Amino acid sequence: MTDMARRGGSVAIVGRPNVGKSTLLNRLLGQKLSITADKPQTTRHRILGVVEQPGGQLALLDTPGIHRMRGARALNHALNRAALGAVIEADVVWFMIAAGQWDEAEDRILASLVREARPVMLLVNKIDRLKRREDLLPFLQSIAVKYEFVEIFPISALKGDNAQRLVEHTLAHLPEGGARYPQDQLTDRSLRFISAEFIREQIMRSLGEEVPYAAAVTIEQFEESPTLVRIIATVWVERDGQKAILIGKGGTRLKTIGSAARQSLEALVERKVFLQLWVKVRAGWQDDPRFLHSLELDDLK
Numbered sequence: 012m013t014d015m016a017r018r019g020g021s022v023a024i025v026g027r028p029n030v031g032k033s034t035l036l037n038r039l040l041g042q043k044l045s046i047t048a049d050k051p052q053t054t055r056h057r058i059l060g061v062v063e064q065p066g067g068q069l070a071l072l073d074t075p076g077i078h079r080m081r082g083a084r085a086l087n088h089a090l091n092r093a094a095l096g097a098v099i100e101a102d103v104v105w106f107m108i109a110a111g112q113w114d115e116a117e118d119r120i121l122a123s124l125v126r127e128a129r130p131v132m133l134l135v136n137k138i139d140r141l142k143r144r145e146d147l148l149p150f151l152q153s154i155a156v157k158y159e160f161v162e163i164f165p166i167s168a169l170k171g172d173n174a175q176r177l178v179e180h181t182l183a184h185l186p187e188g189g190a191r192y193p194q195d196q197l198t199d200r201s202l203r204f205i206s207a208e209f210i211r212e213q214i215m216r217s218l219g220e221e222v223p224y225a226a227a228v229t230i231e232q233f234e235e236s237p238t239l240v241r242i243i244a245t246v247w248v249e250r251d252g253q254k255a256i257l258i259g260k261g262g263t264r265l266k267t268i269g270s271a272a273r274q275s276l277e278a279l280v281e282r283k284v285f286l287q288l289w290v291k292v293r294a295g296w297q298d299d300p301r302f303l304h305s306l307e308l309d310d311l312k
């Protein structure tokens with residue numbers, strides 16, 4: 012097959028927070044690119060991951076979970092905008108839900124997808140979690156009537172069940188000649204950006220409810236050599252109390268976060284990583300357009 016003939020296109024992965032969108036992206040890439048945690052609203056950006064297959068190329072767009080806006084902080088608007096922006100860019104949409112769960116949030120998301128008129132494949136994730144397998148079929152029947160989905164796919168992003176079939180079926184819906192990224196390109200995000208995300212991932216994972224949502228990471232220094240990547244980063248929080256929690260007694264929590272982030276970065280860059288973290292307070296950053304701009308959170312990316 013010539014390169015010109017290879018099928019390809021963009022696929023937006025959308026759904027409510029925490030259904031497993033980033034887990035699926037990483038699974039299909041065969042490596043971690045998008046951060047995951049057992050908490051809603053982990054993903055804050057649109058993350059491109061390019062999946063190469065013999066039959067073509069999928070440009071997967073992982074998106075922030077679409078959520079109902081409580082209050083109207085600029086950050087929340089940016090998250091929903093990033094998700095819907097990816098849908099507008101996409102040739103096909105993967106609408107992900109968790110097996111057994113369809114309520115008002117799903118109705119709302121579906122309504123916005125219908126408006127954009129893209130072919131929608133429904134992904135029913137976390138089938139490995141179902142206690143009774145026989146519950147799956149009636150659930151699939153009950154959601155099949157919601158919309159004319161192009162296909163409905165039960166999957167497990169975590170275990171990989173049905174993931175390869177999903178890719179093959181999706182390629183069939185993408186145009187010939189649509190592969191647009193070089194075959195060795197993984198993403199359009201810089202290593203610097205991914206580093207900030209990997210640090211944020213560990214904050215999401217190691218702290219309770221409040222602090223992760225008040226935290227943002229910026230990279231102050233990023234130097235690469237063939238053997239070492241040297242990173243100095245600042246973690247921004249909104250209040251002094253959050254700073255104290257993040258640092259922990261005698262600095263232990265920050266140390267644990269830094270060490271876990273360093274390890275996951277080393278796996279990505281296949282080099283040693285030196286990582287230094289600072290914590291600073293910036294009240295109201297979630298409403299500060301200039302700061303959101305510096306986090307690349309003000310565009311449709």
Ligand SMILES: Nc1nc2c(ncn2[C@@H]2O[C@H](COP(=O)(O)OP(=O)(O)OP(=O)(O)O)[C@@H](O)[C@H]2O)c(=O)[nH]1
Nearest residue numbers: 028029030031032033034047052053054076168169
């Ligand atoms: N059992 C099970 N857990 C899964 C599966 N897929 C994802 N998870 C878990 O669900 C949680 C959320 O996964 P994420 O991939 O971060 O979810 P997300 O949809 O990207 O979340 P947001 O960033 O909030 O939009 C994590 O703890 C995952 O390990 C699955 O197929 N089975």
